[in-house]
Amino acid sequence: MTKTTRNTAAATEESFHKHYSAIWGGVRWQTSLYPALSAPTRYCALVNRYVPAHEARRALQSGSNEPGALPESLQQLNFPNVSVNDGKSAQASIGPICYVRPAPSSGEKVSRVGSTAAPLTFPPPQPAGSTPMQLLTHWNLDAASALAVSVLNVQTGDSVLDLCAAPGGKSVALAQSMWPHLHADSPVEPSGRMTGRLVSNEADGRRQKRLAENLQAYLPPQLFKQGAVSCTRVDASISGPSLNALLAGGSFDKVLVDAPCSSERHIIHAHLKAQGSGNLAPEMANWRSGSSKRLAKTQVELLMTALKAVKIGGQVMYATCSIEPTENDGVLEKMLALLGFPGASGASTMDEQLEQWAERTKHGWMVLPDHPGGGRWGPLYFALVTKIAG
Template sequence: MPGLTKAQLRLVEAAEHSFDRIYAAQYGEERWRNSLRPALLRNTRYAMLVNRYQAAEIPSGGLFTDDDKRKLQTIDLLFPLPVGKGSYNSAGNPQQLRLLAYKRGDLTDPSQPVSIDEPFPVPQVTTNPDGSRELMAHWNLDAASLLPVRLLNPMPGDKVLDLCAAPGGKSIALAQLLRPPTMDDLDAPSLAGGCLHSNEVDPARHKRLAANLEAYLPPALLRSGEVKALELDGADPLSITSLPLVRAGGYDKVLLDAPCSSERHVLHAHARARQAGKVQATLLLNALRAVRVGGRAVYATCSLRDEENDGVIERGLGLVQKDKKKLGIKWDVAVRRSAGAEEETWLEGWAERTKHGWVVLPDHPGGGQWGPLFFSVLEKIPA
């Protein structure tokens, strides 16, 4: 490593060895060394979420040539869901998120070289002759990051809180599912009565979140308050319980994409993963406080570590039990791995089961090379 002193190099090597010990113990020495670690060190694979409010199929404006378009494949995020209140099935849900990725070779064959994905074009700001700006046409992301959005199952009429929303990719996806697909008049208020509150406490990140919402969503959604950027401390129960919708009974759906220490870039930087489970468990408890009884919360992280994934679910459930004894709350929490056998079969094509949820890892035998991403679905039920 050029530019490092011998002492600095020793610290970096020690951190890398510690990192390897942690994950070799968790995932097994053979898998970590031969499969998972090499997969994490490859270039991140990205997909493109097409903005429903700007483009119907593939963003135009010269971003993609006809040859580019032939290389694209649709990523199917429309898994089976049971018919009934709070759910909708594939036949009755034309609000499929439009997600595209470049086609890949056979990643399941180790004898085949792994190709590096071509980068997607950066979203462009288009200014009209009258000086107004077009909405951004797409958002680049890891396709697995939209699985928590799908498992949250937002529908027109739902009141949704994205508790740790910056920079805003998941909020933009959520907003695409909260209006009926036949509603063409984007300046009209939503007849369904739903809303999306996207929260970020850090001032700089909140500013970026608000700017992204304005860049991707019709102005009417923001003017009417149908979509709103909040700046609350998600770890502070007083901030959460002060929200009018929480005082009125709670949100229908809450997404907690928790900040984590073990993001993929940590491995590339040879940095040590730090345990942050206590903060995450507090955030999870507040997410559960914010959702109504009968509602759903999805917890997600980009962490590899059990302590920040299943461990946080267990700590959060423990905090709920303490509140029941200390405060006499009248609700409980149930972990819902999925909505049924069909959905589990679909998820197995993306992820592997954990104790309380699922984890997407880039060495998954399906060959998608997505992740890492952990998610768990929780339902708030009467005590």
Template sequence: MGKKQKDKGGDILFESYYRQIFEDRWPALKEALLVDRKPIAYKDGLEAEYYLDEASVIAAKLLDVQSKDSVLDMCAAPGGKTLVLASLLKGTGSLTANDRSSARRSRLRNVIDSHVPEVWKASISVTGHDASKWGLYEQEMYDRILLDAPCSSERHVLCDPAALKQWTPSRPKHLAIQQFAMLAAALEAVKIGGYILYSTCALIPLEDELVIEKLFSKREGRFELVPIEAPFSEKRTYGSIILPDTSGGKGPLYFCLIRRIA
């Protein structure tokens, strides 16, 4: 990064970076990101309602979890998508909810304890592993994996002056490296014939379809993409994204469904 770029505030860098990507769409998209979310109540067999973005429910259901599946939620906290997966399994099979952060894992346990019926809890385990190294320890173990990867979360950045001030273009670059490592690990951990749903709440291709593109370049012949149709979504080169300016405030949420074939 040159000196002139370093001297700019994070807000100026952020604005320039995203305007370059979204061009004329950026003002409307930015305005939609600044509007408070309108979460929906999700229950479907749970003990209590959990409020989350409808886009998150849509994405989690795209994994098409079946009764008795072995399921891994690689980056599970705070737990909304975990509850959707649990409600699909209904106590059958197994659900591993993982998060490396002890603080986030504590919140995850609280969400599970206060929402999941007692009879389902025996099939759910909470772990604290490094998702990027998962494939080193467990290979071909899961029927379905949800990788909702840590990302730029631009909606949060825009609404947090301190985070916006500190933002630099290096942040999404570093995150994309981590995201690919996690996705490559998921490909090792899923069974042949099993499915991975890769998702982020990032806006930009670098953390979304370009991570999938990198998987094609590094793991060619070992997986295929599964076509999906999701409400409120728009197609990208690989996968789809729900953006708040065209979905009534939902998202952002990118998702791509992958099937391991070798």
């Protein structure tokens, strides 16, 4: 690295810290939020209920000294209890099931990316030998993603669109709730044609191909044969025939928009990893404080597409893994202004439960790894929008 490059890198890093210190407060950024973002990402294991439970247990206990059952060190996550439209409680038995290893205590030093400390992760998923297609046992993901899926509260028979779906973890999580009669351990025998559908969409060709492969590795083949699950490639931010075709399939009950974003934690991790070997990460070198405005334009377009796709009374979950308000509440502000509701703010019936995971924003919730609850999940911003008129 030349002296000029080194100086440029130092200036960019300084600008990065100044920018986010101004947003989150200097003390919190330096002493809490930045160190938490610098730590290795914590994962939970989303269990694939389309494989037998004993197969999932075997995969999760890989390397454990506790054969025959889940290791006692694993804990099942409890997601908020969401109410469905008819006032009944959502059936927890068909929601996402996620296991997690206990996080270090609050007084315990947290490692940074590049350290030799053992990450809070799980073994890779394994093919379930007892299923004809050898479906994979679990998906390792940030629990904040599973939280957003849980809050969206997909029900059996729903028509669901995952607008920016790659690599597929959230689609797999959504699918867990949609066809419980196909769960490997379900006492109900599957019969007849499937109700409900899941459309997983990705604009990028290479990522869409990988998305399709992942869905086929986790979900029962009859879902694809009967058209209950499909994988499309449409840029949902650009109007045209392809987008019209996607929206022409009928209104969706639920739409998930996990929008492309600044992904600051990825930038921080790439920077620390490169710094450890005396290099400069392009992610940090290319960072600019104004980039969020360009991204926000695309994010608003995606959110407006989602609102066109969802039926009246249906819901859209907007999410990003950015800590930049321009890409989060700012996008909701622009959406509300375009729809003629300037100044509106969000409301929630799950505040007490969600506060264990996240902090409230004007229009949504922000899951951050320095949250007092100690989960160390995120970052993930999410906001649930209900369509009340056409």
